[in-house]
Amino acid sequence: MATIKATAPAKVNLTLHVTGQQDDGYHLLDSLVVFADVCDQLSATTAPDLKISVSGPFSPGVPVDDSNLMMRAASALQKVRGVDLGAALTLEKHLPHAAGIGSGSSDAALTLAMLAELWDVAPLPADAPEVLALGADVPVCLHAPAPMRMTGIGETLSSVARLPGCALVLVRPPVDVPTSAVFKGLADRDGDAMDDLPTGLDYKGFAAWLAAQRNDLQTPAQTIAPAIAEAISALQAQPAVSFAGMSGSGATCFGLVKDMATARRIARIVQVAHMNWWVAPAAVLQPA
Known part of the structure; x- marks a missing residue:
């Protein structure tokens, strides 16, 4: 069974300007995003179905069902690329969640990259609607470790x-x-x-x-x-x-x-x- 291991870095918004609000309620942002070398540890192994196990100091409260953002990312890639394989995902949680450093989004972005390699399919681009549907921070996390300027609702990215x-x-x-x-x-x-x-x-x-x-x-x-x-x-x-x-x-x-x-x-x-x-x-x- 093939296994891929990788680290998902913390995302830090060094700036965050709110520049407007759309009719649908989403706010428009302008932010300088950097990535820091404190990370969650992830792995993916080929398996018949999708499943996830979570450990680490910040594992309490992280769901292990289909609501987990890594599981949602995996399902999105499966659907878009027509993949029949599954994967056993592991998450060693070292970053606090719901803390403004995008740890869940970074985990989801890395899951997309790992599974594209594991399943030998084309990765989803950062501007794919399925990526943005996972959360406004997931597109920028796909560009880690490069610092990026993030505008719009998170979907417009430019290098700095x-x-x-x-x-x-x-x-x-x-x-x-x-x-x-x-x-x-x-x-x-x-x-x-x-x-x-x-x-x-x-x-x-x-x-x-x-x-x-x-x-x-x-x-x-x-x-x-x-x-x-x-x-x-x-x-x-x-x-x-x-x-x-x-x-x-x-x-x-x-x-x-x-x-x-x-x-x-x-x-x-x-x-x-x-x-x-x-x-x-x-x-x-x-x-x-």
Whole structure:
């Protein structure tokens, strides 16, 4: 039996501008998305039917039936490509779910890629309607590890200038912020677009550019869960953190630092002060 193993990286929205709302209720976004080297571990093995098993520190609460996003991705690929084979999927969950870092979407995107190889069929393109139906973050996750600009409702993707070397400290306080409630709390749904990312920025220039952008969901998320503001303040209190903000609709926050050595040092400081927070140092991934 053939088996494929791979890692699904965390997706981090370094910016998230809400630029409008469609008649169907979906919000229009403009976001710089990067991927970090903290990951879920996945595998796929040929099998007669589709099934999934889940383990790892964040496995509680992850469904193991057809509602699991990996299972939905597998079924979509089966249907579109007319595949009769199945697969035994495994997910070792190291990333918190419902945390604004797209772990479920990253898992689903990697499942599509693994099964296309395992079943020897053409992969689904990121703009396929079946991909977008899995969630607004799945198309961009198919482009990992490349940083991308994501616009529209998540379906319009464009490459960006190469980022300078940098790292992140990811922090998630133990709070849940339902995405629907965060969007409901938006005061302005027609904000300005993100500034274009200039080419050739060094670390200091990138930090300055990032500080001039927004996450429009941060304020309503902090209203729902004040611990988000506490996490950002804890990162901002560290002189080596050049910028701190929230990823996606929360509750994961990030601090931008210049390298992994600094990220590890800051992560230790924050973790010791807040033992019940999930804290992880992470390199920002880029194509070779």
